[in-house]
Amino acid sequence: MSIKTPPKVTPQAVASSEEQLEGFVNKFDSANAALIRAVRKSMRKRLPSANELVYDNYNFFVIGYCSTERPTDCIVSIAAGASGVGLSFYCGATLPDPHQLLLGSGSQNRFIRIENAATLGRPEVGELIAAAVAQAKTPLPAKGRGKLIIRSISAKQRPRRKG
Numbered sequence: 292m293s294i295k296t297p298p299k300v301t302p303q304a305v306a307s308s309e310e311q312l313e314g315f316v317n318k319f320d321s322a323n324a325a326l327i328r329a330v331r332k333s334m335r336k337r338l339p340s341a342n343e344l345v346y347d348n349y350n351f352f353v354i355g356y357c358s359t360e361r362p363t364d365c366i367v368s369i370a371a372g373a374s375g376v377g378l379s380f381y382c383g384a385t386l387p388d389p390h391q392l393l394l395g396s397g398s399q400n401r402f403i404r405i406e407n408a409a410t411l412g413r414p415e416v417g418e419l420i421a422a423a424v425a426q427a428k429t430p431l432p433a434k435g436r437g438k439l440i441i442r443s444i445s446a447k448q449r450p451r452r453k454g
Contacts, residue, residue, distance in 0.1 A: 308345075308439045308440070308441055309439065311345075311441055312345055312354075312439065312441070315345070315347045315352055315444075316328060316352070318352070319352075319371065319373075320373075320453065323371060323373075323375065323376060326371075326376050326405065326407065326408065327352070327369065327371050327376055329408035330369050330376060330378070330405055330408060330411060331343075331354060331369060333408065333411045333412075334354075334356055334367070334369065334411075337411075337420060338356050338366075338367075338420075338424070338431060338437070339435075339436055339437065340431050340432040340433070340434060340435050340436065340437050341356040341357060341358065341366070341431055341437045342356070342357045342358075342359065342360055342437040342438050342439075342440060343355070343356060343357075343437060343438070343439045343440065344357055344360070344362060344365065344440050344442045345439065345440065345441045345442060346442050346443050346444075347443070347444045348443065350372065351370045351371060351372050352370075352371045352372070353368050353369065353370050353371075353379075354368060354369040355367075355368040355381075356368065356437075357437075358427055358429040358430060358431045358432070359429055360438070360440060362442070364427070364428070364429045365381045366380075366381060366423050366424055366427045366431075367379065367380055367381065367420060367423050367424075368381065369405075370402065373453050374453070375404060375405070375406075376404075376405045377402045377403060377404050377405055378402060378403050378405055378411075378416075378420075379400060379401075379402040380393065380400065380401050380402065380419065380423050381399070381400060381423075382399060382400075382423065382426060383395065383399070383400055383401025383402065383423070384397065384398060384399050384400070384401055385426065386401065386419060386422050386423060386426070387422055388401075388419065389415075390415040390418075392415060392416065392419060393419070403416065403419070
């Protein structure tokens with residue numbers, strides 16, 4: 292049995308991923324693009340060791356914050372469409388929500404709408420994020436910096452700007 296060494300992440304690859312992500316964000320109107328950037332900056336600061344898995348899908352642009360490189364280990368995601376930006380909790384149906392912030396009625400996922408960057412500074416939103424991190428089946432690494440990983444890009448997409 293041979294052991295594979297992981298590929299080295301070069302500065303060029305990181306720059307390329309960042310450039311690609313910026314191209315996805317630039318598809319949005321200026322207000323939503325600025326909000327996506329602000330929310331990402333806040334989440335990066337809050338969860339520095341999380342990997343960012345990026346999906347530019349048909350319905351939404353998504354940045355998932357995960358404890359590993361597997362999508363099933365996603366804890367929370369930024370989800371953006373032409374109508375706005377939200378914070379999606381992968382296992383939100385099981386989160387304590389004493390302030391009744393979570394929206395949605397699915398068996399697993401819940402979300403909150405992000406009206407502005409200050410929303411993430413609200414203590415009750417911080418409590419939801421902390422609870423999601425605490426209940427993650429695979430904990431976030433205690434230290435280090437997560438990677439930016441472009442996972443998928445759909446050839447066909449809904450408009451990212453209001454018509």
